[in-house]
Each structure stands twice: as C-alpha cells, then as structure tokens.
Amino acid sequence: xxxxxxxxxxxxxxxxxxxxxxxxxxxxxxxxxxxxxxxxxxxxxxxxxxxxxxxxxxxxxxxxxxxxxxxxxxxxxxxxxxxxxxxxxxxxxxxxxxxxxxxxxxxxxxxxxxxxxxxxxxxxxxxxxxxxxxxxxxxxxxxxxxxxxxxxxxxxxxxxxxxxxxxxxxxxxxxxxxxxxxxxxxxxxxxxxxxxxxxxxxxxxxxxxxxxxxxxxxxxxxxxxxxxxxxxxxxxxxxxxxxxxxxxxxxxxxxxxxxxxxxxxxxxxxxxxxxxxxxxxxxxxxxxxxxxxxxxxxxxxxxxxxxxxxxxxxxxxxxxxxxxxxxxxxxxxxxxxxxxxxxxxxxxxxxxxxxxxxxxxxxxxxxxxxxxxxxxxxxxxxxxxxxxxxxxxxxxxxxxxxxxxxxxxxxxxxxxxxxxxxxxxxxxxxxxxxxxxxxxxxxxxxxxxxxxxxxxxxxxxxxxxxxxxxxxxxxxxxxxxxxxxxxxxxxxxxxxxxxxxxxxxxxxxxxxxxxxxxxxxxxxxxxxxxxxxxxxxxxxxxxxxxxxxxxxxxxxxxxxxxxxxxxxxxxxxxxxxxxxxxxxxxxxxxxxxxxxxxxxxxxxxxxxxxxxxxxxxxxxxxxxxxxxxxxxxxxxxxxxxxxxxxxxxxxxxxxxxxxxxxxxxxxxxxxxxxxxxxxxxxxxxxxxxxxxxxxxxxxxxxxxxxxxxxxxxxxxxxxxxxxxxxxxxx
Amino acid sequence: xxxxxxxxxxxxxxxxxxxxxxxxxxxxxxxxxxxxxxxxxxxxxxxxxxxxxxxxxxxxxxxxxxxxxxxxxxxxxxxxxxxxxxxxxxxxxxxxxxxxxxxxxxxxxxxxxxxxxxxxxxxxxxxxxxxxxxxxxxxxxxxxxxxxxxxxxxxxxxxxxxxxxxxxxxxxxxxxxxxxxxxxxxxxxxxxxxxxxxxxxxxxxxxxxxxxxxxxxxxxxxxxxxxxxxxxxxxxxxxxxxxxxxxxxxxxxxxxxxxxxxxxx
Ligand SMILES: Cc1cc2nc3c(=O)[nH]c(=O)nc-3n(C[C@H](O)[C@H](O)[C@H](O)COP(=O)(O)O)c2cc1C
Numbered sequence: 002x003x004x005x006x007x008x009x010x011x012x013x014x015x016x017x018x019x020x021x022x023x024x025x026x027x028x029x030x031x032x033x034x035x036x037x038x039x040x041x042x043x044x045x046x047x048x049x050x051x052x053x054x055x056x057x058x059x060x061x062x063x064x065x066x067x068x069x070x071x072x073x074x075x076x077x078x079x080x081x082x083x084x085x086x087x088x089x090x091x092x093x094x095x096x097x098x099x100x101x102x103x104x105x106x107x108x109x110x111x112x113x114x115x116x117x118x119x120x121x122x123x124x125x126x127x128x129x130x131x132x133x134x135x136x137x138x139x140x141x142x143x144x145x146x147x148x149x150x151x152x153x154x155x156x157x158x159x160x161x162x163x164x165x166x167x168x169x170x171x172x173x174x175x176x177x178x179x180x181x182x183x184x185x186x187x188x189x190x191x192x193x194x195x196x197x198x199x200x201x202x203x204x205x206x207x208x209x210x211x212x213x214x215x216x217x218x219x220x221x222x223x224x225x226x227x228x229x230x231x232x233x234x235x236x237x238x239x240x241x242x243x244x245x246x247x248x249x250x251x252x253x254x255x256x257x258x259x260x261x262x263x264x265x266x267x268x269x270x271x272x273x274x275x276x277x278x279x280x281x282x283x284x285x286x287x288x289x290x291x292x293x294x295x296x297x298x299x300x301x302x303x304x305x306x307x308x309x310x311x312x313x314x315x316x317x318x319x320x321x322x323x324x325x326x327x328x329x330x331x332x333x334x335x336x337x338x339x340x341x342x343x344x345x346x347x348x349x350x351x352x353x354x355x356x357x358x359x360x361x362x363x364x365x366x367x368x369x370x371x372x373x374x375x376x377x378x379x380x381x382x383x384x385x386x387x388x389x390x391x392x393x394x395x396x397x398x399x400x401x402x403x404x405x406x407x408x409x410x411x412x413x414x415x416x417x418x419x420x421x422x423x424x425x426x427x428x429x430x431x432x433x434x435x436x437x438x439x440x441x442x443x444x445x446x447x448x449x450x451x452x453x454x455x456x457x458x459x460x461x462x463x464x465x466x467x468x469x470x471x472x473x474x475x476x477x478x479x480x481x482x483x484x485x486x487x488x489x490x491x492x493x494x495x496x497x498x499x500x501x502x503x504x505x506x507x508x509x510x511x512x513x514x515x516x517x518x519x520x521x522x523x524x525x526x527x528x529x530x531x532x533x534x535x536x537x538x539x540x541x542x543x544x545x546x547x548x549x550x551x552x553x554x555x556x557x558x559x560x561x562x563x564x565x566x567x568x569x570x571x572x573x574x575x576x577x578x579x580x581x582x583x584x585x586x587x588x589x590x591x592x593x594x595x596x597x598x599x600x601x602x603x604x605x606x607x608x609x610x611x612x613x614x615x616x617x618x619x620x621x622x623x624x625x626x627x628x629x630x631x632x633x634x635x636x637x638x639x640x641x642x643x644x645x646x647x648x649x650x651x652x653x654x655x656x657x658x659x660x661x662x663x664x665x666x667x668x669x670x671x672x673x674x675x676x677x678x679x680x681x682x683x684x685x686x687x688x689x690x691x692x693x694x695x696x697x698x699x700x701x702x703x704x705x706x707x708x709x710x711x712x713x714x715x716x717x718x719x720x721x722x723x724x725x726x727x728x729x730x731x
Numbered sequence: 732x733x734x735x736x737x738x739x740x741x742x743x744x745x746x747x748x749x750x751x752x753x754x755x756x757x758x759x760x761x762x763x764x765x766x767x768x769x770x771x772x773x774x775x776x777x778x779x780x781x782x783x784x785x786x787x788x789x790x791x792x793x794x795x796x797x798x799x800x801x802x803x804x805x806x807x808x809x810x811x812x813x814x815x816x817x818x819x820x821x822x823x824x825x826x827x828x829x830x831x832x833x834x835x836x837x838x839x840x841x842x843x844x845x846x847x848x849x850x851x852x853x854x855x856x857x858x859x860x861x862x863x864x865x866x867x868x869x870x871x872x873x874x875x876x877x878x879x880x881x882x883x884x885x886x887x888x889x890x891x892x893x894x895x896x897x898x899x900x901x902x903x904x905x906x907x908x909x910x911x912x913x914x915x916x917x918x919x920x921x922x923x924x925x926x927x928x929x930x931x932x933x934x935x936x937x938x939x940x941x942x943x944x945x946x947x948x949x950x951x952x953x954x955x956x957x958x959x960x961x962x963x964x965x966x967x968x969x970x971x972x973x974x975x976x977x978x979x980x981x982x983x984x985x986x987x988x989x990x991x992x993x994x995x996x
Contacts, residue, residue: 393925418925431957458763461802466922481926 003327008305010335015319017295018254019221020101020166022056026333027297029257030105030169030224031323031497033373034060034363036077039711040087042363043077045376047102048094050326053383054333058095059103059317060088062171064154067118069108069177075361076107079156079541083719085163085340092164096487103167103222104160106153107210108177110186110598111138112263113691123149125181125203126188132175132264146193149177150207158213161218167255168219170208173226173263174269178204182245185235197241201248208252219637222255226269228284231260238284238482243291256286256296257321261702267574268321271301273349274438275578278307297321297518302330303346305336328368331383335365342451345369345382346444351444352684365683368445370405370691377708380695388414389698392669393462395420395482397472398654400428401683402675403488404449405690408463411456413694417463418482418532419453424468426450428490429676430683434521436546437582445683474655478666485668486693487653491646491676493518499538499644501563501595501609508599509642515601516640519543522551530558530638536596537562537643543567543684544643545579552586552640560588561635563609597632604640607632642702646680672703732788732884734777735844737835737862738770738807740800741855755960766803769850771810773913775920776880777848778811784884789813792837795823795831801936808931809923815934816842820941822948827956828856832864834951837944839869846889847910851876859912866910873910874903878917882907 012024035043043340047058063077064070078084092102103153110124114136122137123145133363141149157168172178181203182184187194193202204223212221225244229235236242238260246256260281271280278301286296297319304309308320325332328347335344353372356364366372371380390413396407399421407419425431427446457463477485495518497506511518514528521527533556537544544560545567552558560566560583570576583590596604613627655672661667673692675686679714696702718725748761774792781788792807793816794800818834823946826834839847847869849862851982859875866873874891880898882889891911893901905911923931941948949955975979 393929395925416923416925458765461765461806462928464922468919468923480924481929631802 002339002341004337005241005305007307008336011308011320011333011384015295017167017222019217020254022101023099024054024056024333025288025308025319026055027057027321028055028326029172029297029299029321029323030059030061030103031073031327031353031363032357032364034075034361036061036075036361037063037079037084037087038713039376040076040090041376041709041711042373043088043114044094046373046638047091047099049382050330051095051098051376052102052334053177053329053331054337055100055326055330056333057101057103057167057168059105059167060091060337061105062176063088063104063105063156063160064113065106065108066149066152067123068115068120068152069110069113070115070118070120071109071113073114073360074357077104079106079159079163081106081159081719082721084161086721088163088165091284092166093355101165101166101220102594104163104165105169105171105224106156106160108152110177110180111136112175115348123615124177125186125193128186130311140189143155145234146203150203151208154210154214155216157219161215165323166219167222167226168211168215168223168256168312168554169270170204170211171224172204173224173257174260175226175229175264175479176268178207178223179226179229179236182241183229183235184233185231197244198248200241201245204240205249208249209582212252219252221247221726222257223253224257224261226257226262227258227288228260230260230265230268235262238287238451238511242284243287243314253294256288256292256294257294258288259299260284264442265574265577267351267577269299270574270647271349272575273301273441274350274575276301276349278302281309281727282311282316282700289315289317295319299323301347301349303332303344303390305341305583324349324351324353326560327364327372328365329382329666330369330372345448346441348442349446350442350630350683351573351575352682354569354574355569358572365684365688367682367687368448370684370688374708378657378695378706379709380691385412386695392475392483392488392697393417394484394697395477395480396486396488397421397468397477397677398428398490398677399426399487400422400488400490400675400686401430401445402677402686402690403428403486404446404453405468406486406488406674406694407690408449408452409694410697411453411463414460415463415697416460418466418480419464420466420469420472421469422469426453426465426467429520432520435523436482436542438547439546442683445687472652474652474659477652477656478659478662478668481667482670483667484697485656485671487656487671487673487677488651488675489649489652489677490692491648491680493520493543494642494645494647497536497596497642497644498647499563499595501538506596506599506642506644508604509596509644511642515638516585516599516642519547519641519643522547522641531557532636532638533558533641534635534637534639535560535641535643536604537566538564538595538645539643540567542563542567542579544618545570547641547643548588549579549582552588556639558588559584559591559637561591561594561596561604561606563593566590566592587654588649599640603634603636605632643673648677648679650677670702672697732784732786732964733842733844734780734788734790735839735842735847736739736774736777736792736807736812737769737847737849737865738774738792738803739850739853739861740764740794740796740803741767741853743855746828750963750965751811755963764799766806767853769849769852769854769915770803770807771920772915772917773791773848773850773911774807774810774812775909775918776913777846778921780846780884781884783942786885788884791816791842791844793835793842795819795826795834804936805928805931805934806923807929808934810921811927814937816939818939818941818944820948820951821953822941825953825956826951826966827958828858828860829835829864829957830951830955832861832868833866833955834941834944834946835861837946838939839865840952841944843908845884845907846882846907847871849910849912851912851914862910862912869908870912871908871910872905873912874905875912876914877911880911880913880917901924925928947996
C-alpha cells in the first residue's frame, strides 16, 4: 500500500543548526542499559532505528563527569577517551543510515548518588534529593559553577570527537540546569538565584559556552521540562516556561520539551493506564508560540494521523519518541511505505522503564522481544533467518508466548499450527485488558493476530485453530508435528498457595461461592458481594487493578497485603497514580498483613511482623521467636485470592513422561515456553516464544544458547594506552 | 454410498491490486487463492455423513480448475475426503457458472453419487448458480441455502431446513440423488492435522480432461457460456471533505453546504 500523501509532511527534512534531520522522526534520549560500557549493544540498538528510518537518535542520559554518577542505575558516560572510543561505535553505525546521532550531556546534582565514584555532587543550593535516598549536594560557589560549566564544555568537545551531531544540555527531569531554574531547588540570593533572569543564568551561560565550543560542528539542543506540574513552587509553562524559552532561544538549535520532574517522571513517560497519546500537548504546545527554532515533543506517539496533526497544527516540528521507538524500531519506515497495520504499537506498560528503575539491567520490551537482544543475540526486529529444516510445528496455546513463537516460526518459513481452546489469540491478555486502564495492552495481541493472519495466507500449510477442545497428550502425539511447543499459560491459585507460606491457605477454595480467583472476577460470571476482601501476595498490578475495578462497580474493597503492594509498579512509574486511584475510590489498605486461615465469610488475619523481634535458639520443633499473637478475624462477603500463580503444564508433563512414544509418532522434540514454564511478565513470556522460534534447530532448543557478553577484559585498560595490571600507590 | 462435493479455488484480493490488461479481471498476481468458504462447510457436512454411516461412504471432491487448484483439493483430502478429481482443459478458461455446471453434471453422471453437495455461492464471484444449474443439467431435485441437513447414508431421501425471512424455517424432504447447496454456518468445519496434511500431500489427484468426461470444447469456455463479463473496474469514489475550525465555524460551513445541496444558496 502506498503511504497516505497526508503523511508526507513527516518526511520533510528539517534543519537544526549546522545539521539536517532527514525527516521528522526522532528518538529522544532513553536508557537501554548499555551506556558506554556495552558499545555493541549501544551501537546495534540505536542503528537498527536509523535503519528503520529515525532521522535523529540519541544516547541515554550521558554523564559529563564522575561527579554525576548515577550508579546503581546505568547511564552513559563521556568522562574520558575510553568512553569516546566506545560511543564512537554508536555514531559510526548511525551514520551509515544517514541519521544524526545525539548525546544528552547530563549532570544530576543530588539526584546522582555517586555510589561508584564517591564524588560529591554539586547543586544550586544544598538539598536532599526527593528521588534518591540519602543524597545531599554541596551548594555551589562561583568557582564551583565555573568548574561544572567547564565539565559541560569538555564533555561537548569529547562528544564532537566521538562523532555526535547533536549535543544536548539536559535540563529536563529536574537535572542540574533545571535545578537552577526552579525555585523548588534554587534558594540562592546571588546573581544565580531569585529572579527568573538570575535562575536562568546558569543554563544560559552553559549553553553559550557549549555553543562556543562545538556549535559550528554540532547542533545544540536542550531538553527542558516546560512545566514541573506543581504550580508556582516549580516551573509553570505559561510563566517561567515560555519566558525561559524566550531567553535561551538564540542559543539553541533544537528544543526538546516535555513535562514533569524526576521523582514522578511517569508524568512524562506516562503509562497507558493513565495517559493517552499526546498527553503532554496542553503544556508543550506553548513553546512553538515563542520559539523561532525547531521544537520537538513527546507523548507516546504511535499513530501517523496524530503525528501529522502535531506537525500541521504547529504544535511541534518534530515527533519525539522513546517508547514507540523501542516497541517498533521501524515505525518511520512502515509509515513511509504505507505499511500502517504492520506497526507494532507501544502498549504503554513501561516495562522498558522498569529495568532502569531497578538499576539498569538490559532493557526489555513487552511488544518487541528483540529489544536489547540486537547485539548480544544478533536479533533483528524485522528480519529473520530462514528455516533450516522442513519440520512442522504444533504450538499449543495462543497467548503471548505461543503466538509470538508461532509468528516468528512462520516468519522463518516453518509450517506452524497454532492451537487454542479460546476463540481468540491472546491468552490471559484477553482478560487482563478488560481491567481499568489496560485497554491499550491489547495491541500486543492485535499485532500478533494480524501478522499471523497475514503469514497464514502466505503458507497454506499453516493454520490457526481457535475454539478447540483442550488438547490431550494423545492428540498431540498423533498430530503429525515433528516439534510440539507447549504454551498453555498459567492460572491464579485457587487454594491460596502464596510466596509467604509456600503452601495452600487453610480454607482457601475458589470453587466456593464466596471466594474468587482473579480470572473469575474478570470473567464476571460469579456473583460478588458488597464487602470484598482482596488477599494479596503478588507484587504487580493484579490486586490494585481488581480493587479499582470492584470499587468502581460499587463494592467496599479492603486490600490485605502480605507483600509490598504493587511494588513492581514503582518501576513502571504507575505507582503514584495507582495509589491516588485507590485513595480516590476509598479502598482500605492493610499492609504487612496476611491470612492464616479462611472460613465462610471471614478470614483470620495476622501482621506479618507480629512475631517477636528477638531470635533465641529454643531447640527442635520450636520457632526461635515469640509466636505471632496478632491474629484476628475479618469478615467479607467475597474474598478474592491474589496469592500466586502456577503453570498449566500438565500436557507438557504427560508428553515428557511418554517420550518413549515420540519416535514412532514422528515427534522429534517437545518444548515448554511462557507462563507454562514459569509465570512471569508478559514481556518475558513473549521473549521465550521469540527465543525458541529462533533457536528451534538447536539440539537442546529448550535451553537458550549463550549470548555475547560485553564485559571488561583482563589485559586491556579502559583508557587507551593505560596500565591494566595491579598497581599500588605505595 | 457416495457423496460428491463440488469445490472451488477462489481468489481473494491482496492488500494492493490492479485490474489486468483485458480489463475483465484482477491481475492474477494480486490474488490470494484458497478454498471457497462455503465449500468448507459442504465438505464438513459430507464427512460427517460418512462418519455417522454404518456402511462405507466415499466422499469425492471435484474441482474444475488448473493445476494450482490441487492445493484446495489436497486441503479437502486432509480434512477427510477420500478421493479428489480435477477437471481441466485450456478450453474451460472463461466459463460462466452454466458452463461449469455442464462439466460438473458430466462428472456427476460418471461418478453416480447418492448426493451432490455444493456451496451456496463462491466468495469471489458470488453468482450462487453453479450448484443449482448442475441440478438442472442432471434433472435432479435440488435444495438451495441449506442450513441443516438430516441424511443417513443409504436412505432414499433426505430432510433439510432452509432459513427463510422473518425467522421462518422451511423443512423439506427431498428424493435422492439430489443437489444441495450448503449455507455457511451449517456446522463447524474441522481443521486438518499436520499428519493428515502430510498424508494428503502424497495422495494422487485424478485429473481428467474434457474428453474424459465426454464434453466438447464448444460447450465450455466463452462459447459455451450464457453470460459474459464485459468489464471489471473500480467505480469513482465520492469525495469526503474534513470541515475544520471552531464549532461555530464548522456549523456555519455545514449549514452552507446543506443550503447549497438543497439549491438554496
Ligand atoms: C526506557 C526509558 C528510558 C528513558 N531514559 C531517559 C533518559 O536517559 N533521558 C531522558 O531525557 N529521558 C529519558 N526517558 C524519557 C523519554 O525520553 C521521554 O521523555 C518519555 O519516555 C516520553 O516519551 P514517549 O512517550 O515517546 O515514551 C526515558 C524513557 C524510557 C521509556
């Protein structure tokens, strides 16, 4: 299909200072877990996007000096020649596709805990970070200011040497330049504090110096949170926001604008649970009204119609994207070629972000299982190795892992039969996406459903079999497949088995009228009483989501939670607004409490830390603490058991037990993937499907091949030419 | 006992397509071929009759088409047909449903089935006449748009229901041999397992030409057809226009368009 001419505006080049972006698609800075220490990962992940049509592609935040060290989290660094050498791989590979490479020069102030460097961060005033635990910065004097500004200049020069085309002074997410600008941090009384002109001084001077150093060769960009979203306590767009843009406009070649701060940066990287595409526009639209320079904005832009509107209505000149570029690195190319329905739309789950929040393991993506695997496993998101055998494959279960496995196998040219009892591809996602705010997660299913439908048309031997009776081991063995993939998913425990006791809960039984599993709640067939108790031992979204759903339906909901409620939602940035929802809906939360037994209409609750704090050896059969005496009964009309999940693996077990019958049935191997192997994140389940599909020819394909590791190598030093061997200063 | 099931390899349009040089059909390069949806149901109905029978029943699928139609015949073999017959001759190209029916009737005379099932219509051309015309040539009774069927192999007659307007059902008894055109949804067609697909791939397809079924070239193709496609084309589209501006501006503009449409402006 040809592209809609309406979208042509997105493919018009645009000049930014001395450089030209070849179109309007721009990957804003975002972490991936590569930084400067995994140059292969960095180069492959970013350049696949250049190949996929993104005109500008950035590093993640890139520290300019050991004083801005974010360890335990993982940033890029451009501290020295060693970093320059490693980052050069990224810029070289991006340049092969005529795209521009950008670097986001970052100084964190007290938000950078300096746990590796043990340096002292400096800031406009002394304050304790509201984001990081236990870090204060030193208030800068004029010498400090000059020094830190020189750090920016030196880092900019190194950036130019590393081949970067765009050099940022990063002042969004409450990092140093914004700390000077915002009265929330800046309490100074000298020429760097007080009036807007004074608060803006540090940022303007820094831009000026960086521009003088590299402005002939590189485009100077600045990232600015135009509204920190707490009124006049911080930066408000209609006040300091546009005024600052006016002051700095002549110093920048590109404005990269967003909203929010760092402590709640889910207001910028808004999860789909709370924010839709374009959610920042009401704030960022002001910038083009005052700036003469190209402006780019973000807001999970995935839809070419919306992007076109942003450009043609003059809201921004360039479409910035982080998550949509992770979910589909080839998004621009697909729009360019009119392949709209091949776009793998970001579902806004923020699992990508969770990895950075956890501290920087390689980024993962729920939609794009190849994200982070480009270099180390050699996976390309859009290209697949051709099959190497004529084996035909039966995939039992069309949920996230089964459908991904089937899709990739079909892409490779295999004949695949995808089988499920449900009438629709998607597995448990078909239920999960009915929970409040999770509708967009169904793009995960939709993408696979559509791609598989296309692939089945190409290979008539392949088929999708839905609404079937449960497959038995006899059926599977007789089916005629050389390889059988079991992807039968997992279920919530109906007997209360949980991560605290590792046993069923006495009295828990979801076959009873007054107890339910999450599936039963989502299914909506079982009557639910007025007073609902949700017993939780799960650390992600199920308990709060069910609480929200039931409270919205008029139930009185009490959450009793034995584990940190919604802990993983801290990492996906959904936590603050999820807690606000629970509060708005008057949901009662009882933390650090769990049930010891259940009877009709009531549960016996105890405090998890209700036993004695003193540990004393008392001999065999005696617990070494004073017994827990906090038990009390709590009534409910309905009890929802969010206590844990288990794999639906009986078919796999039976097939394994009957491996003596494989040969005579022509079965070469049987595999187990996704939640059926072990319950996990949808992203990880999807990954197991992709992984098996790519390695299915291996003799033990159930188990992953080793991947290429990027680690420091003994015998060489990070700094070119430096000593690597043990050396003491004695 | 024998049931003959007439099947067709239909064409579906790919995402993009162009009309061929003669202006009478889509360029074949842009067509995706598959078994006609309705035929999947008639085959399933035949296989069910066979599976329910006490005595052996042979299900024979027949298709009129070039070699590539073997693909749909193999699909039918994989789903439970016992034998596949394909009739082809260059002269058949350009046949309308009447000419096709003439050939099918000839095959039916050779095979002498107890029942002939066909789909109500084909998803590509949708004439809905091949099955009925075949009955005409054979002089057999027929039932069209059959939504449920009770037929035990060996019986002299079958009972079927047709859905009429207003929720009415037509229950009909018909003498065999008969031709029934089967409506989609009458059953849930089965899928073929990989094993049966592999077995079907190895089965022979009985290919016959016009002479084999005793039809001469002038009875088929354009010459033997009663209707002729003159042109296939995409009609000009109407033009839509997006009205932009504030609500008041949009309302004003819309009112203007309505007035112009009514001839008032
Ligand atoms: C995984 C991830 C890591 C991010 N890391 C950075 C970063 O290092 N520097 C930065 O300025 N913004 C970072 N962001 C924020 C994005 O640049 C962007 O502002 C935000 O995600 C909204 O854009 P989107 O809706 O297109 O995702 C990150 C976002 C994601 C998803």
